[in-house]
Amino acid sequence: MVGSAPTAYQHPEIETLDRAALEALQDRKLRALGERLAQSREWVEHFASFGMKPDDLRDRGSLRGVAMLEKSALRARYPFPFLTVPMHRVARFCATSGTTGLPVMFGYTQRDVTTLMAFQMSRLLRAAGVEPGERVYQGYGYGLWVGGVVMDWGLLAYGCTNFGIGPGRADAVVQWLRDHRYSSCTMSPLWLMTLVNAAKSQNIDPKRDWTLRLGLFGGQSVSAAFRTELEAEMPIGFVAQNIYGSTESGGPNHAISCRHSHDTDQxxxxxxxxxxxxxxxxxxxxxxxxxxxxxxxFTTLEREASPVVRWRTRDLVKLADDPYGCACGRRAFPLIGRIVGRTDDMLKVRGSMVFPSQVEDCIASLPSTVNEAWQIYIDRDDRVLEELVVAVERRHTASQSADDLRDALERSISARLGIRVRVEVEPEGSLPRYEAKATRVLVRK
Ligand SMILES: [Zn+2]
Structure with a gap:
């Protein structure tokens, strides 16, 4: 547990509901959503494609009959898929990252921005342990990406002093972290590690010279060991909370670790x-x-401009063994583990399912490796494989030899994942670095 202050709820009337009461609330909102979607030609067509009408949506039971919403359905309705209000009521667009094809546009009405996002993000910030009035270094990117702009709306609604710097400008930021005295931050965990290294090269000691006590880290899934390493570089008591969200959910608004679930990485x-x-x-x-x-x-129950119904995220998580038992008392808000991978990332090696994140966990548990630089190589663009090659870097300060490191990692992966891999050990600094989303699986012919 982090700190000893009593849990503060942003919306106690909702956050203390039991699961049955929350599901009854979801049922009422699903019915209202169905009535709203029934006014939209695109949604009526979509529901007709699986033999339903939007106002058949009455409750959680009827939701199970709705077909999953796939990316292809959004692409087919280019350029403004499933826009559910007239264009003049859209106040802002954000978009998916567009790693394959053009980004997909998602709108927000004024109510979406000032009421819904304010409500969702304030609750999330409170649950993570952010206090109103704090100075926050906002390091998520801006533009069409939801990360920065939605965090801005949340920090404004919640009452923080936001330094909306975004990523980049490391040389200035490492000094501002000392001179502006930020106490919380939001960014990719890889970016904070980059800042730590930049600070050291300017003779700034993050542990002593910075005043950060809390970080919200998302946009990039890293191992628990990487998070622990990050916490160790920061001032004593610093807590790294995990945050999760997406353009389709409306921003970094979907999941957060609380002061209790931090310790179990949920x-x-x-x-x-x-x-x-x-x-x-x-x-x-x-x-x-x-x-x-x-x-x-997921299904967005109140989003006006760009709702989704049963959107398939492709993100895989473990539902906790005891999803409703968190000591913070949020009994209706299930606990999930960190994102273990995407359904598209799944590799099948001689019949075993393997996710790159599992390989990362093995790498990060060996102190001789550089945690942020590793690669999986496959020999053809096919997810059903005979063999994997895992390339890691050996820290130049490591006492373990390259041969010993290779043997240790091959043994660890074999023991934990049940597959044999070939490990290649490279000198520190020789593998690719990624500023945002890392591409961990590469085809090597
Ligand atoms: Zn909790």
């Missing part, structure tokens, strides 16, 4: 009353039971 689905989540087996699409891993599928 997050609450913190806005269940406005973002209804299901965790399903990606093959059968049936709900998983506690302790199982599945894909997050």
């Amino acid at each position: 997050m609450h689905l913190i806005n269940e009353d406005t973002i209804l989540s299901e965790i399903v087996n990606p093959q059968t699409l049936e709900p998983v039971v506690p302790g199982e891993t599945g894909e997050i599928v």
Whole structure:
């Protein structure tokens, strides 16, 4: 547990509901959503494609009959898919990252911005341990990406002093972290590690010269060991909280770790009353039971301009063994583990399912490796494989020899994942670095 202050709820009337009461609230909102979607030609057409009408949506039971919403359905309705209000009511657009094809546009009405996002983000910031009035270094990117702009709206609504710097400008930021005395920050965890190294090269000691006590880290999934390493570089008592969200959910608004779930590396689905989540087996699409891993599928209950119904995130998480038992008392807001991978990232090696994040966990547990630089090489663009090559860097200060490191990592991966891999050990600094999203699996012919 982090600190000893009593848990503060932003919305106690909702955050202390039991699960049955919360599900009753979701049922009422699903009915209202169905009535709203019934006014939209695109949604009526979409529901007709699986033999339903939007106002058949009455409750959680009828939601199970709705087909999953896939990216292809959004692309087919280019340029403004499923826009559910007239264009003049859209106040702002954000967009997906567009790593494959053009970004997909998602709108916000004025109410979405000032009421819904303010509500969702204030609750999330409170749950993470941010206090109103704090100085916050906002390091998520701006432009069409949801990260920076939605965090701005949240910090404004919650009452923080926001330094909306975004990523980049490391040389200035490492000094501002000392001179502006930020106490919280939001950014990619890889970016903070870059800043730590930049600070040291300017003779700034983050542990002593910075005043950060809390960070919200998302946009990039890293191992628990990497998070621990990051915390160790920061001032004593610094806590790294995990945050999760997406353009489709409306921003970094979907899940957050609380002061209790931080220690078990789990997050609450913190806005269940406005973002209804299901965790399903990606093959059968049936709900998983506690302790199982599945894909997050969600429905935005109140978003006006660009709602989604049963959006398939492709993100895989483990539903906690005891999802409703967190000591913070949020009994209706299930706990999930960190994102273990994407259904598209899954590799099949001689019949075993392997996610790059599992390989990362093995790498990060060996002190001789450089945590942020590693690669998986496959010999053809096919996810069903005979062999994997894992390339890591050996720290130049490591006492372990390259041969010993290779043997240790091959043994660790074999023991934990049940597959044999070939490990290549490279000198520190020789593998690719990524500023934002890392591409961990590369085809090497
Ligand atoms: Zn909790």
